[in-house]
Amino acid sequence: MERILEKLGMRTRLILSFGLVLLVAMLGTTLSINYYNHNFISGLLEQNNSQQMKEINYELNGLYDKVNQIFITFNNEQLYEMFRYQPHLSDFEQMKQRLDYEHEVKETINGNNMQSVVTGVIFYINEDKNAYVGSGPIQKNFSFQEADWYRKFRQSGSLKLMYGPLTEDFRPENITKNEAIYYMRAWNVPSSSGFRQEEKPFILFSINMDYIRDIFGEYAQNSRGYLISDKEENVLAGINLTQAQEEEVAFLIENHREDLGRTGTFLNREWFVDGVTNDQFGWHIYSVESTQDTFRDMNRIIRNINLIILGTGIAAMALTVVFSSRIMMPITLLNKLISTIEEENDTFIQVKSNDELGQIGNRFNQMKRKLQEMSANMYLSRVQEKEAQLSALQSQINPHFLYNTLDNIYCIAQIEEVDSIVLLTENLSNMMRYSCDMKNHRVPLAKEIEHVKAYVSIINMRFDDSITLECCVEAPLLQVSILKLTLQPLVENAWSHGILPKDGHRGIIRIDAEVREEALIVTVTDDGVGITPEKSRELNAQLSEVNYEAADSEKGSGVALKNVNNRIKLSDGPEYGLTLFPAEGGGCRVVMKVKRKQNE
DSSP states (O other), rough: OHHHHHHHHHHHHHHHHHHHHHHHHHHHHHHHHHHHHHHHHHHHHHHHHHHHHHHHHHHHHHHHHHHHHHHHHHHHHHHTTSSSOOOTHHHHHHHHHHHHHHHHHHHHHHTTOTTTTTEEEEEEESSEEEEEEEEEETTTTTOSSHHHHHHHHHOOSSSSEEEEEETTSOOTTSOOOEEEEEEEEOOOOGGGOOOOOOOOOOOEEEEHHHHHHHHHHTTTOTTEEEEHHHHHHHEEESSSOOHHHHHHHHHHHHHHHHHHHHHHHEOOOSEEEEEEEEETTTTEEEEEEEEEHHHHHHHHHHHHHHHHHHHHHHHHHHHHHHHHHHHHHHHHHHHHHHHHSSSSSSSOOOOOOOHHHHHHHHHHHHHHHHHHHHHHHHHHHHHHHHHHHHHHHHTTHHHHHHHHHHHHHHHHHHHTTOHHHHHHHHHHHHHHHHHHHOSSSSHHHHHHHHHHHHHHHHHHHTTSSSSSEEEEEOOGGGEEEEEEEEEHHHHHHHHHIIIIGGGGGGGGEEEEEEEEEEEEEEEEEOOOSSSHHEEEOOOOOOOHOOOOOOOGGGTTOOOHHHHHHHHHHHHOOOTEEEEEETTTTEEEEEEEEEEEEEEE
């Protein structure tokens, strides 16, 4: 992507950048308008629906209170008299008594203006003693015990039950049946009535469901409907909703019950749902409104705004193309002038004006003069570098002379058969060649160990085999590369500060190596005079970072350790380097942590 942009001209990149900014601004404006309009309309819907749901709940509670008041009027011993057998009354007198009370029941309902709401009342003591006050009789041989609503009322243990809507199941088949809500309440009849323990006397009011629908119908609109469900979320009825819409809304409610429980509302691209609970009826009532109809006008306005923004953007892009051409004209002209002077080194831009283009020309001429000066200085620097390399080659004559002298001593010692001098000069020569060879800064661990062995051999010649060297390194680790001349200073430190001060000047130096993740850990342990914990903490504090200060040899802190530590940290990183510890059983243990690199 970067290569493609580099190939494009500055004018093209300017136009693309402005177009991108304009596109982001248009998208941001459109999204902001959609967001705030959406929230505004949603707030209005929620506020309006909340008020309407309160009014619906108020009317339903008023209906419940009226029916409950009628029940209180009927719930007395006088009503039971029409069921009790009175042998001193003739059949005609008993019939008249019942008709009179039925008339009183109807008058009570009519007096409360509930004749269009309560279509009938059932008074039930048992299967033998029951009566219906309403239009028409009860279905012959109708069994209340087998009715689902009666079983639910008896099993619930409650004193009241709201059941339905359903078609009046106790009415005969040849009579028009109403869709109704059954409101049942336990009837306090004397125990002398003879009803069995499993029977539960009640008074049932058949409430016309059309009246309930009319209450909701006053608030329902073309795009708004209502869904009624019981406490178990079983759908009871839908108002101003098709069967398919009822199923779709019920599915949404089931899957977004958490949102409805938290905020009382739910909104998606198709539906706005607002829910309340009516405790008297035991209903969950949901106001359902189609957002496609509600947001239609708002979407039309937003579409017009988007068209205006798009037109403004196109006009802005056209102006950008025109003005970018004028802005880039001086730069294009300057580019042509630069191309003309590339062929000759001494050619400069002829400045004839003091405007922005003239200022750029003057600065370009100044830059070219500085570049010429820098080029001359760089040439002189290269000449000096060559001279320094020649001096370095010249300085190598002295080491070569020393190598040749050691070789002569070695040859004479062999001729004279002086083995100690042969071994001494051979080890010293190998150490000098290894130390002065600057071709490679990193070497295999095996090379460092060979160098250490040569050093220990020289020390043992001088001090009569004082050092016992133990190398416990696995073969694969011998090929791991480390910085050159890092191991021998650690062995020298173990000899000088550990074994040499010891009585008898004898001791063991052990070299171990292991791999931990990306690091090679090399440990040099001696059994010398050791180091105190305080001294090890002091030295470790100095070795925790690169330290260029000179070491104090009188205090026992060698220059070699700090030099090795500095080289490791500068090469591998600050987390690598040296750490000193008192060894178990006496002596000192130096841990060298370096970055693991396989030797190439």
